[in-house]
Amino acid sequence: MRLSYLIPLALFLLIGIGLAVGLTLNPREIPSALIGKPVPEFSLPPVQGRTLGLATADLKTGEPQVVNVFASWCVPCRVEHPLLMALKRDNLAAIHGLNYKDDPADVAKWLDQLGDPFTRTGADRNGRVGIDWGVYGVPETFIVDGTGQIVCKHVGPLMEYDLQTKIRPILADLKAGRPSRVKC
Amino acid sequence: MLKQLGLVLLLLAAVPATAQHLDDRLADPAQELRARDLSRELRCLVCQNQSIEDSNAPLARDLRKIVRERVSAGDSDRAILDYLVVRYGEWVLLKPRFNAQTLLLWLGPLVFLLIGGLVIFALWRRQRGNVAAAAAPLDAAEQKRLATLLEPGERN
Numbered sequence: 645m646r647l648s649y650l651i652p653l654a655l656f657l658l659i660g661i662g663l664a665v666g667l668t669l670n671p672r673e674i675p676s677a678l679i680g681k682p683v684p685e686f687s688l689p690p691v692q693g694r695t696l697g698l699a700t701a702d703l704k705t706g707e708p709q710v711v712n713v714f715a716s717w718c719v720p721c722r723v724e725h726p727l728l729m730a731l732k733r734d735n736l737a738a739i740h741g742l743n744y745k746d747d748p749a750d751v752a753k754w755l756d757q758l759g760d761p762f763t764r765t766g767a768d769r770n771g772r773v774g775i776d777w778g779v780y781g782v783p784e785t786f787i788v789d790g791t792g793q794i795v796c797k798h799v800g801p802l803m804e805y806d807l808q809t810k811i812r813p814i815l816a817d818l819k820a821g822r823p824s825r826v827k828c
Numbered sequence: 829m830l831k832q833l834g835l836v837l838l839l840l841a842a843v844p845a846t847a848q849h850l851d852d853r854l855a856d857p858a859q860e861l862r863a864r865d866l867s868r869e870l871r872c873l874v875c876q877n878q879s880i881e882d883s884n885a886p887l888a889r890d891l892r893k894i895v896r897e898r899v900s901a902g903d904s905d906r907a908i909l910d911y912l913v914v915r916y917g918e919w920v921l922l923k924p925r926f927n928a929q930t931l932l933l934w935l936g937p938l939v940f941l942l943i944g945g946l947v948i949f950a951l952w953r954r955q956r957g958n959v960a961a962a963a964a965p966l967d968a969a970e971q972k973r974l975a976t977l978l979e980p981g982e983r984n
Contacts (some may be wrong), residue, residue, distance in 0.1 A: 677917030689847030
């Protein structure tokens, strides 16, 4: 039997598998360079009308925490807002807001009208801290473990599905102190 | 006629308008040039297949500003690119660096060229073998058989 007849078939399978994998990846989703790294060094003042700002030290309390990058001008943020309120009611972890390039009066109105899910809310007026966090599209949501290490990053609005399959299980694992096997 | 000629001349006089962003430029033209060259190497994270120099996304503008700041602070090119790679990963570089992860990307074309070369070489050798075999003179038995085959008539 001439094995060389199998070469085209092997090539076909190889290319087919390569394309099947390659074409089903989401090219818009950028793998975060910060997962597994400590949160960047930063310190932000509170947004207008609030008293607690957000800084690196606030994310190293020994408890897992959620950091949500949001802005009042961001429409998807409005979509995910009820889910943040729901996550707050779960009481799994404190949620902090990183208010990205926003107008002080607008964000105050936003929090007053829609409800404030955040324990601390840092105002990143010029977006520099956002860049330090590798933010490229608002909203983004990070999970930080008790030592201040970034465990997970979600880009885009959170959906109920994301809460169920990613955010809640990872937070539960972190609280229980077991390594999470949930794919972020 | 003169009108048409004038029109053609006018059309020829049109030059492409190279768009420039309304950023604050650096005072030193050499530094400004360096900042722009660096910006052309960095991917805009929002529009993804544009460089931050080509993009008018707000994030791209912020990143250009950072690049200019770093250039005027005297950072090396490598340090400036690293600053963004730390935050956004290797992906932010439009020209990926040569390392273990990008080995296949950089050497892939060479490997394919090598495979193609080997295939061509193998084919060439086989063909040369055929030609050599065909060129060998016929022995006596073959000559005789050829003569009978070529003999006209008496077929069937």
